[in-house]
Amino acid sequence: MTPWPIHSGLSKDIATGVTATLTIFSLAVLMPVVGFLFSLFIPLPVLFYRAKLGRRHGMIVPLVSIAVMSLVFGGLTMDIFFFFGLMLLGFVMSEMFEKEVSVEMTILSVCGIVLGAGLVGIVLFGMVNQTGLYTLVSTYVATNLKLSLELYKGIGIPQETIDAITASLDRIQYVLIRILPSLAAASTLFVAWTNLIAARAIMTRRGLFYPDFGRLNHWRAPDPLVWGVIGCGLMTLVPNMDIRLIGINGLLVLLTVYFIQGIGIVSFYFEKKKLPRTIRVVLYTMIAFQQLFLLVVICIGLFDMWINFRKLDTHKHEPDPPA
Template structure:
């Protein structure tokens, strides 16, 4: 669809405003800011798909410039927001190749992880420090901010005191599982962005790739050996090997969570559950940790049990 120059300018400006406001909300509005972060890649994906690659780059670059002006320096937060914006742009580029959904998410996540690593190395050289020191400081600052938020939310004083007492131990563990947490968050964010984009793009009549019947999706079978290997690592007394095993296990969890959701969606469709009930059940899965773990377990055992009792056609 062709657009006049005036319309392109207006949409580009609108994209910059929306992306900038979402980033600012993440910085200054607790809780709601987290939800806004989920929409940052979507804003770039939408405008890149609607008005083209050039406008998508302008939206991303100008938003980063606005944030630098607000924060008055190039901090690690700038790197974080730049990667969120870049994710939306990468997804819009991958749409042109019409890949299977696992490759779309996988390639996008790989690009983000690679650029995060390079950005942190460059940032570390500028600051005269290493990646470990940057991550350690960032985790410590965010843990302190989290405790302040919990205080404002009225968390019992004894719980606040317990968190403070175990701050060093929590920081120690978080730093060592940061690699898997970054990978997991990137996979989940890519997936959420694609799900929301499907609804938005259909409403706006924009091109959206045919990912096939997602409730029949199945993870590659060979990945199960990584899960088994990670469990075996947890049985070895060496602390380094255990940390490595935890990282592998955490990375595998979203993969089987996606498959578990496909199983759930399959039976929701089969039983023709009403939309309201589906939203309620999906909300429980999204916000209840134990429900999410159960869904991941369901997806894992579906490898052997074939719970859906059907074939799993996948796009090549």
Template sequence: MPLSITHPVFIRETLTGIIFCLLIYGVVFAFPLLGVFVLLFLPLPVLFYRLKIGRNSGLLIAGVSFFILVLMAKGVALDTLYFGLLLATGMVLGECLERHMSIQKTMGLASLIGAGVVFTALMVYTIGQERTLSALMTDYMNQSVSIARQLYPEIGMDQDMIQTLISSMMIVMPSMFMISFMTTLWLNILIIKKLLKLKGITIKSIEHLNLYKAPEMLVWAVIGCATALMIPSDPVKIFGINCLIVLMLVYFFQGIAVVSFFFQQKNTPMALKGFCYFLIAVQVYVLILVIGLGFFDNWIDFRKLSASRK
């Protein structure tokens, strides 16, 4: 039975969750470069206390933390809205995990909700600013690059190079957002699994993440997106390349699951596993290899999942 909002344990745990969110804010604002990585874990306090104490605690942590953020930022901007989305994501993940949804459904539903919220928020924001979305995002990119150059002046880039970079980023910005958001989902699910395990709690839907497999129909989506790149139409090509980038992340998750599966089967030492994961993170060729491993797992079935199901 959920605790009453006046119960001392409820108050203590909820305040602890809010403090964790504020600490993440502090790191993001004080150390912008480090903050990019720390921000990935903003949904975690909401998710953890949502599962531990209940829905009311998660809602209070997300709501109060967002209200404090608005006060700190002295208004609502694109960055503030993204922080709010991450806080709400903790609640969405908590609801999905409590209902024991499969990892595929959890990731899919949370991603669709996130994309829908961002699209709606951007439309409302652009109408309020009386500007086009393209102009708004271009200004945002220029501002971000300007801040980065001020913080790290050793980064030598002339104006032409900056404009080329911004133009390229504008093309793939939707997929870059989805990659960032889906990676955030995956990391928070991995960490909450470890935290709950320390508490002696097991959620069956995320117990065996190394058995993850993308829906087989996505293979046709990859083929369709690759075909779209050959069509002589810029909007179709942009749509195709953005979808293809997101699908590559999905198969990266499957490839990592295959790698993790064999690490577990062979009882690989922690040091060797850490080195291999580090190599995947920093070497683009190894990263592509893992994506290929996930994609071809649909036919080769490296983990023999089909046989085990039968």
């Protein structure tokens, strides 16, 4: 008898989970301009099949998927760590669902575990390759900057813009390396929140357990958090570059939190006005691709502390409507 007996129905579920994960992975890799939008949802099939199949069989989906991805990339690379982190996020989120803790604790736990595992993995990867952490990260950033330049050339960005970016490449690399911790934290936070919302409709329709987090478009950040934004903002005005970079790192994470709150407000009014789903998708896409709209949403989230755009009773708990 094998330690993990798998019957035919279970094998089909595992195969479907692996196929779904690898399909999203393929779209993310093969569509470089909008591929990052697909990569956001790599955790989703892992989360779903972990909930459906349980911990022991559910972990087969990410393990097989990462093995196939490693073959595609020709072995373990930094990109593999990125995709592994996304799948780990989905697995850990399903684990947290079973603990039935608050939405804040769920997100913080998921982000902490994923970021911690990522850091340990990168350090071990550097040790195996006899490369220091800074050198490893610096090489990775430089390589991706060059690939981005090639992409810009391929999609018809004006040559003068390409030349300007090329001339500033060293400076861009210097800053990117130093704000990479906050970029990693902010992106993990955003991906975790996106999959938390996306999982609700899928899991409830399939009869799987989903915690009662209340109306997520009613969520708001703790009021004292605004002092962190003010403090980090003031740090960016200090002439010392090290202090400014600390402030920038803090702002990137905190403004992501307020972007999530702002999107909740936008979703609240979309729901209140009963906008058709097609129009909602178009407007959300505009927010994703237009920096001006992105900044407006962040400002809405930030100023909600004083204005209370949704006129919410913060002490009242309302369950989400049926998916």
